[in-house]
Amino acid sequence: MLAIGNPDVLVAFGEIPQPVPAPDEVLIRVEAFSLNRPDFLYLTAPKTTWRPGIDLAGTVVRRASDGMGPPEGTRVLAHSPSGGGAAEWVSVPSRLVVPRPDSQGPLEAAALPLxxxxxxxxxxxxxxxxxxxxxxxxxxxxxxxxxxxxxxxxxxxxxxxxxxxxxxxxxxxxxxxxxxxxxxxxxxxxxxxxxxxxxxxxxxxxxxxxxxxxxxxxxxxxxxxxxxxxxxxxxxxxxxxxxFVYNQLEGADDGRDLSELVRLVTDGRLHPEIGHVADWSETASVLNDLKNRRLRGKAVLRVSGFEAMHRCPCSS
Ligand SMILES: NC(=O)c1ccc[n+]([C@@H]2O[C@H](COP(=O)([O-])OP(=O)(O)OC[C@H]3O[C@@H](n4cnc5c(N)ncnc54)[C@H](OP(=O)(O)O)[C@@H]3O)[C@@H](O)[C@H]2O)c1
Incomplete structure (x- = not known):
């Protein structure tokens, strides 16, 4: 998903190479991502190259080559502060990737991280x-x-x-x-x-x-x-x-806190409020809904494969 300059249609589909993970990164096949206010803020910045998707859920398809993080086949949620999760594949540092139980679907999981x-x-x-x-x-x-x-x-x-x-x-x-x-x-x-x-x-x-x-x-x-x-x-x-800036706190451990969030949800002590679920072909309109305050709680988008490109009203 690429950033484009028009503030009414902030993103469009485009083909990008499959990411090549650094030694400390896992490669994830993305099933869902959520949008956050920072996605909107970064996309409206002048000369932006931001690709949305700070929060995502999917399955690990390649373990980090340094041997850390979840192995291939693990269902995970991930936090990618540099964005890029609105894609079929994304590489994320393994310290920001945690397993999720089978009971936690990708939509619920993608709503959690940020x-x-x-x-x-x-x-x-x-x-x-x-x-x-x-x-x-x-x-x-x-x-x-x-x-x-x-x-x-x-x-x-x-x-x-x-x-x-x-x-x-x-x-x-x-x-x-x-x-x-x-x-x-x-x-x-x-x-x-x-x-x-x-x-x-x-x-x-x-x-x-x-x-x-x-x-x-x-x-x-x-x-x-x-x-x-x-x-x-x-x-x-x-x-x-x-x-308060969430990633500037002394002693904060991302992996530990992401795992705690997963546990809280699994134990029924925290309930993601998902106000909107859409196919990722609707990303541009969901970003506009975010801007115009038409959403409640989290907006989560399903990654449905490249055929969605051809149905996307914003890809032409
Ligand atoms: N410091 C950090 O580390 C950090 C990290 C991530 C996000 N943030 C910030 O945390 C805030 C909440 O994030 P979020 O993801 O929950 O955002 P969000 O889902 O867009 O919610 C923002 C809420 O702000 C309220 N609001 C009041 N006046 C508004 C206005 N004029 N325009 C838009 N919203 C208005 C709305 O709630 P009501 O209608 O109920 O008033 C809205 O639901 C954002 O400001 C975001 O930038 C901070």
């Missing part, structure tokens, strides 16, 4: 959550659903802020109180997981507990966060605002 890693690590960075009050912004997104479920499971009282009236039922089922405006929210919040930007944090200040922790991990609205130092007085002083 959003799951972000949510898992946010929860870890947030520290003890039992009995705490937590606000999650941008909650209807891929990260949002995972984060809400994990934070509820950690024993916190979760308020999910969603900017759209619908859909939010799933967030309620996961145990969150859902609000569309912070004027309907009950603080005080000890922890905020913030990814929307704009005025959301300024509006949240009156609801913060003293010495609250804000994990700031995105800006989905495209608007910078606005904050007023003096509005923290009196009573909300000492907030910690931490810039």
């Amino acid at each position: 959003a799951g890693l972000v949510a898992l690590r946010l929860v870890r960075e947030a520290g003890t959550l039992n009995g705490r009050r937590v606000l999650v912004t941008g909650a209807t997104g891929g990260v949002g659903h995972f984060a809400v479920e994990l934070v509820v499971r950690a024993g916190a009282h979760v308020t999910a802020l969603t900017s759209q009236e619908e859909p939010y039922q799933r967030l309620q089922e996961l145990g969150a109180r859902v609000v569309h405006s912070l004027s309907d929210a009950d603080g005080p919040f000890h922890v905020v997981l913030e990814s929307v930007g704009g005025d959301v944090m300024a509006d949240a200040i009156p609801l913060l507990a003293p010495r609250s922790l804000v994990l700031w991990f995105g800006e989905a609205s495209g608007k910078p966060l606005s904050l007023d130092f003096f509005r923290f007085f009196p009573g909300r002083e000492g907030m910690t605002l931490r810039h």
Whole structure:
């Protein structure tokens, strides 16, 4: 899948050589991939060469030549921060490839890596959550659903802020109180997981507990966060605002965390919220849905083989 310059049709099918894995890489036959907001951001960058597909699931067809990672024939999920998973074949460093049980299909598995890693690590960075009050912004997104479920499971009282009236039922089922405006929210919040930007944090200040922790991990609205130092007085002083980047955390182990995500799902403790499943020939339109916020949770695409090229409306 190739990047193209037209912002309305971000990708097109093209033939590329089968990847030649480096010694530490496994070659995977891709069955499904999911799209993420970074795919969209990178594809809209000037002179982009980005190929989408940060998250994928498939089967190992060639083990890494250094002998590490899963052997041929293993069903896996993989995280490929450099993209390229929207293809029939992809090579990925073996440390970012983990086995999945037969019970976990490729669609569910492809939904997990990036959003799951972000949510898992946010929860870890947030520290003890039992009995705490937590606000999650941008909650209807891929990260949002995972984060809400994990934070509820950690024993916190979760308020999910969603900017759209619908859909939010799933967030309620996961145990969150859902609000569309912070004027309907009950603080005080000890922890905020913030990814929307704009005025959301300024509006949240009156609801913060003293010495609250804000994990700031995105800006989905495209608007910078606005904050007023003096509005923290009196009573909300000492907030910690931490810039969170999931792959810049000390001691984080990708393989271990991907395996933990697989285990959580297998044990029924985490449920990927897949809002949209499509054939990969529909990648361009799904990217547009992502841009226009028509999706809930994760969007997963099936790789159906090259014959899909001829049905693809964006390949001409
Ligand atoms: N820091 C990191 O390491 C890291 C890594 C990966 C992704 N991210 C970021 O984490 C955030 C969540 O990722 P995701 O994959 O869950 O994204 P997503 O599925 O697109 O969800 C983003 C959510 O943000 C909310 N939102 C509010 N205002 C918006 C606006 N004007 N435009 C678009 N969305 C708006 C929407 O939820 P509501 O309708 O419920 O408000 C939307 O569902 C993104 O900002 C992404 O860039 C950060």
